[in-house]
Amino acid sequence: MKTKLRTVYHQIIQVLKSQLKLLMPFGIFAAVESIVLTFVYLAPRVPFRAVLGPPIRAFKGEVYLHYPANFLIIPEVSSFMRNVLTVILGSLLAGTAALMIRQAFWKKAVVFTSSVVEASRKYFQLAAIILIFAVIMQYAYKGVGLAVMKFVPQVQWKGPVTIVLSVLALLIVQAFFNYAIAFLMLGNEKLFKAIWSSFVFFGKNIWQTLLIVTLPFLFYVPIIILQYKTAYLIDNVFPEIVLIIAYIGVIISSLIVDLLVTMSSILYYLNNKES
Amino acid sequence: MKRVFLCILFTMILLPGCGQDQYAIEREYWRVNRQAQAVFKNPVATPMNEADRVVNLLRKFASAHEKNVLAVRAEFTIGKVYLAKGMYDQARGQFEAVSRKYAQSAAVVSEAIFLTGSAYQMQDNADAAIAQFRKVIAKYPLSPRGLQMPKYIALYYASRHEPLKMQEAYKEAIAHYEGLAKKDMKSALALRAYTLIAECYGGLRDWNKSISALETIIENFKDKAPMDGVLLNIAVIYLRELQDKARFRETLARLLKDYPSSRYARAAQEMLKK
Numbered sequence: 317m318k319t320k321l322r323t324v325y326h327q328i329i330q331v332l333k334s335q336l337k338l339l340m341p342f343g344i345f346a347a348v349e350s351i352v353l354t355f356v357y358l359a360p361r362v363p364f365r366a367v368l369g370p371p372i373r374a375f376k377g378e379v380y381l382h383y384p385a386n387f388l389i390i391p392e393v394s395s396f397m398r399n400v401l402t403v404i405l406g407s408l409l410a411g412t413a414a415l416m417i418r419q420a421f422w423k424k425a426v427v428f429t430s431s432v433v434e435a436s437r438k439y440f441q442l443a444a445i446i447l448i449f450a451v452i453m454q455y456a457y458k459g460v461g462l463a464v465m466k467f468v469p470q471v472q473w474k475g476p477v478t479i480v481l482s483v484l485a486l487l488i489v490q491a492f493f494n495y496a497i498a499f500l501m502l503g504n505e506k507l508f509k510a511i512w513s514s515f516v517f518f519g520k521n522i523w524q525t526l527l528i529v530t531l532p533f534l535f536y537v538p539i540i541i542l543q544y545k546t547a548y549l550i551d552n553v554f555p556e557i558v559l560i561i562a563y564i565g566v567i568i569s570s571l572i573v574d575l576l577v578t579m580s581s582i583l584y585y586l587n588n589k590e591s
Numbered sequence: 592m593k594r595v596f597l598c599i600l601f602t603m604i605l606l607p608g609c610g611q612d613q614y615a616i617e618r619e620y621w622r623v624n625r626q627a628q629a630v631f632k633n634p635v636a637t638p639m640n641e642a643d644r645v646v647n648l649l650r651k652f653a654s655a656h657e658k659n660v661l662a663v664r665a666e667f668t669i670g671k672v673y674l675a676k677g678m679y680d681q682a683r684g685q686f687e688a689v690s691r692k693y694a695q696s697a698a699v700v701s702e703a704i705f706l707t708g709s710a711y712q713m714q715d716n717a718d719a720a721i722a723q724f725r726k727v728i729a730k731y732p733l734s735p736r737g738l739q740m741p742k743y744i745a746l747y748y749a750s751r752h753e754p755l756k757m758q759e760a761y762k763e764a765i766a767h768y769e770g771l772a773k774k775d776m777k778s779a780l781a782l783r784a785y786t787l788i789a790e791c792y793g794g795l796r797d798w799n800k801s802i803s804a805l806e807t808i809i810e811n812f813k814d815k816a817p818m819d820g821v822l823l824n825i826a827v828i829y830l831r832e833l834q835d836k837a838r839f840r841e842t843l844a845r846l847l848k849d850y851p852s853s854r855y856a857r858a859a860q861e862m863l864k865k
Contacts, residue, residue, distance in 0.1 A: 362612045383617035555621070 319587035321527055321580070327587075328579045331420045338416055339575070340428050341409035346570035348405060352397045353390075353566060357559050360386045384555035391543040394562050398569075399450050407442035410578060411435030414501040417582040441500055441507045448511070449493045456485040479544060487533065491525045492518050494577075498585040517585070528584060532576035539565040613659075620661040623648045627668050634675035642676050663689070663699055670706055679710045686710070701731035705740070717751065732771065733780065741767045742787055745794055761791045782812055789824075798832045819853035822846040826859075 332338060359368035360381040372380055372389070379385045415431040435442065460482045468474055495517045499510035518525045542549065542561045549557050626645045630637045646669050653665040666689045673682035686703040693699040708723030724740050724747075731737040741764030748757035765788050772784035785808045792801035805825050809818045826842040829835045843859045850856065 360614045365614075381614075383614055383621055386614075 318521065318524065319584060321524055321584075324528075324580050324583045324587065327421075327583050328576070331417070331579070331583075335416075335420045335426045337426045337428055338413070338420060338579070339571070341413040341416070342570050342575045342578075345401070345406055345409050345574070346566055349394075349398060349401055349566045349570060350563060352401060353394050353559075353562055356390060356393050356397060357386075384550050387550055387555040387558040388546055390558050390562055391546055394565075399454075403443055403446045403450060406574075407446040408432070408435055408439055410446070410497050411438060411442045411501050413578050414497050414582050417579055418502055418586060421583065421586045435501065438500060441510075442497065444507055445493065445496045445500065445511060449489070449496075452493075453486055453489050456489050457482050460485045475544070479540065483533075483540070487526070487529050490529045490577075491522075494518060494525055494529060494581050495585050498582050502582070502585065503589065517588075521584070521588075524584065525581075528580045529577055532573045532580075535568050535572045536565070539568060616656050616659055616661060619656075620652060620665065623652050623665065624668060627672055630672055631675050634677075637676070639676070642672055646672055663693060663696075666692070667702065667706070670703075674706075674710055674713060677713075679714050682710045683707050697731045697734045698736070701727050701734040701736040704730070705736045712747065717747075720747070728767070732767075738771075738783060738787065742791055742794070745791065749794070758795060761795050765791045776811055777815075782808060782816075785811075793828075796832075798828050802828055817850055817853065819846055819850040819855050822849070823855050823859070826862075 355364060355368065358364045359372055360383070365381065369381055372393075376389055380389045412428070412431045412435040415434055416426050416428065419426045419431070461478055464474065464478045464481060468477060492515055493511065494514060496511045496514040499505045499513040499517075500507065503510065503513065505513055539561060543558075543565070546558055549561075623645075626648060630642055630645055634642075649665045649669045649672070653662040653669075656662050666685070670682045670685035670689070673679070673685060686707045690700045690703040693703075704723055704727045708720045708727070711717075711720035711723060721744060724744050727734075727737050728740045741760070745757050745760035745764055748754075748760050768784040768788045768791070772781040772788075775781060785804050789801045789804035789808070792798070792804060802825050805821050805828075808821055812818065822842055822845060826839050826846065829839040829842060840863060843863050846853065846859050847856060847863075853859075
């Protein structure tokens with residue numbers, strides 16, 4: 317019998333109540349992402365301009381190294397940096413989190429350091445999963461954009477339609493890869509076998525998986541809407557509001573969305589595979 | 592080790608906040624300018640003391656960053672606040688002061704003279720306004736404002752519903768631009784001049800001559816820059832102004848043949864289908 321999602325969320329609360337250490341991988345990622353975001357914000361300023369200025373000038377243009385235009389690219393650059401960080405660091409921390417959640421699930425002592433060491437042994441496979449996932453997400457995102465451009469007539473709500481369809485495509489791609497890390501770290505499967513097993517597991521648990529990835533994501537929807545209105549906010553509120561929204565976005569994405577998606581996916585996997 | 596790392600990190604992050612680099616000056620200007628924009632949005636309802644306060648802020652900024660390019664913008668904005676409040680003499684005084692202060696810069700002085708003319712224009716003193724505009728043409732013909740001025744005078748007459756003077760001004764403008772272009776037919780100045788000539792003929796509703804000017808641009812500059820935009824303009828003139836559908840289609844076909852990957856290609860194809 318399939319585990320109910322309500323049971324999984326109940327388990328998350330119970331586990332977090334007793335094992336606050338489980339927040340560590342997500343907290344570390346949020347901290348590192350916040351530091352990177354701060355550097356993106358400081359890019360037009362001395363001394364950071366010397367290092368970060370040339371790539372921004374080359375890829376975006378000189379204007380984005382001046383106030384307040386630099387705030388226009390903060391959502392895009394921080395999203396790109398988040399993708400890079402997810403592959404480099406997030407993959408290791410996701411593997412670590414999977415091991416820590418299993419320790420908590422079996423009522424064992426949760427140890428961060430030993431979990432990091434164990435996850436680092438499979439670092440390249442973890443990074444490869446996230447990289448493949450990120451590349452497919454990127455293509456899905458661009459594909460939806462192109463499809464909307466081709467098939468949707470020129471209407472005022474074309475922008476919001478593109479965003480909604482892109483998000484749906486991203487959630488579906490995420491659902492396919494949702495259990496790959498669990499199969500790799502907890503099921504001890506090889507890279508491509510783990511990805512394939514994730515696809516199969518998703519196929520057998522379509523609605524639960526879609527809910528697992530979608531429900532926490534709803535917390536992030538206000539940030540997407542606000543980031544879509546970046547230029548309006550700069551003109552009508554104050555430019556620094558973009559940075560504040562980006563920091564709130566980091567907290568929501570790392571400490572709420574990623575935490576809930578990772579914990580519920582791993583616990584759902586454990587309930588169905590190991591208990 | 593952790594403490595040392597954290598100290599270095601915080602110092603790196605906090606240091607830029609204390610420095611007065613270009614970015615900090617831009618931020619300061621943005622904040623002052625935003626208050627000026629509030630005056631421009633509703634000049635009548637803005638109390639005089641509020642306008643004075645904004646002028647003082649702008650003055651303070653300009654004197655604190657005298658050598659910065661934004662100081663010039665602040666000085667101009669002061670004049671524009673006076674204009675918005677209907678204080679034309681003060682506005683002209685301000686623009687004159689800017690002219691004296693930045694006498695070396697043709698772009699700044701030509702803009703100051705133009706704004707002086709605009710102050711007269713707002714007072715409906717056409718002769719004095721035109722005199723200032725002509726001064727820009729005579730002294731700084733190649734400055735960005737100087738290049739625009741001959742056509743601007745014609746448009747000014749059009750706004751005053753003086754068609755004869757408007758036509759005369761357009762003809763003068765065309766002669767002026769032709770004179771500039773003839774100096775070097777392959778220069779960027781010639782490209783700008785012929786674009787303005789085409790616009791002036793458009794103002795005179797002489798569409799064949801307007802197309803002829805655009806064709807000159809294609810002939811002289813097709814090796815230097817893509818001419819797809821110019822071809823689209825010609826096509827639109829054929830369709831909307833001359834109602835010549837055959838020429839319209841011919842020009843679009845030429846656009847698609849010469850620039851198949853142009854950003855206008857899709858629009859051109861759709862227009863051809865209709």
